[in-house]
Amino acid sequence: MFITLEGIEGSGKSTQIAAIARWLKEAGYDCLTTREPGGTSIGGQIRSVLLNPANDDMASGTELLLYVADRVQHLETVVRPALAAGKVVVCDRYFDATMVYQGYARGLDKKMILRLHELACGGLTPDLTLLLDLAPEEGLARAWRRIASDDAHAAESRFEKEKLAFHRRVREGYLDLVRKQPQRFAIIDANADVAAVSRQIEAALNVVLSFKC
Structure with missing residues (x-):
């Protein structure tokens, strides 16, 4: 089973993916957590280019193709092997992020983005996508508090800017x-506190896991 988390900056995906992994393991599932970009060693190098705030002149097409390159490597070496082994794969961002960031927000052709996904990645679709939704003003405020206290996040702040x-x-x-x-998405109110967000996610997971089993 393939589960993805999506949301704007500051929506709490990193916090919740760890909680999801604990919940799944306690429920008896063999779980792998990963992320895009950067879920592989090669992807980590791509991530450092994509998220470096110094790269503020990056062309939108370059950005798109770097995300696709990261995804091809990630799917071939991490995601597909884990799914073939019967694991539940939980991924922080996937194709939906490319569609909204490079398509809706950057203005690149959405049909072209979808075609690239189909050609390069075989169009693999998640069984469940959890959208942690909140107002951008709140998400950015959270993100900048994190950046101010963490040099690692400051080094990956190109989109926050x-x-x-x-x-x-x-x-x-x-x-x-x-x-x-x-049918694929579950909207999670990310304005709630961490525990309440986790309860919403667990409810969504219970639904999809009972349906798939």
Whole structure:
């Protein structure tokens, strides 16, 4: 089973993916957690280019193709082997992030992005996508508090430095995808406290796992 987490900066994905892994393991599932970009050693090098705030002149097409390159490596060496071994794979960001960030927010052709995904990645679709949704103003405030206290996050702050209008387009893009594919998405209210967010996620996981079993 393939589960993905999506959301704007500061939505709490990193916190929740660790809780999801604990919950799945306690329920008896063999679980692998990973992320995009950077879920492989090669992907880590790509991530350092993509998220470096010094690269503020990166062309949108370059950005898109770097994400696709990271995803090809990730799927071939991590995700597909784990799924073939019967593991539950939980991934922090996947193709939906590319569609909303490079398609909805950057304005690149969405059909072209989808075609690239189909050609390069075989169109692998998650069984469940958890969208941690909250207002961009709150997400960015959280993200900048984290950046201020953590040099590692400061080194990966290129998207946080985008204007608020960009992040609003990202959120609207996610919500549009939910409208188009409601059967795959579960919207999680990320304004709630950490424990309440975890309970919402566990409820969504219970539904999909009972359906798949």
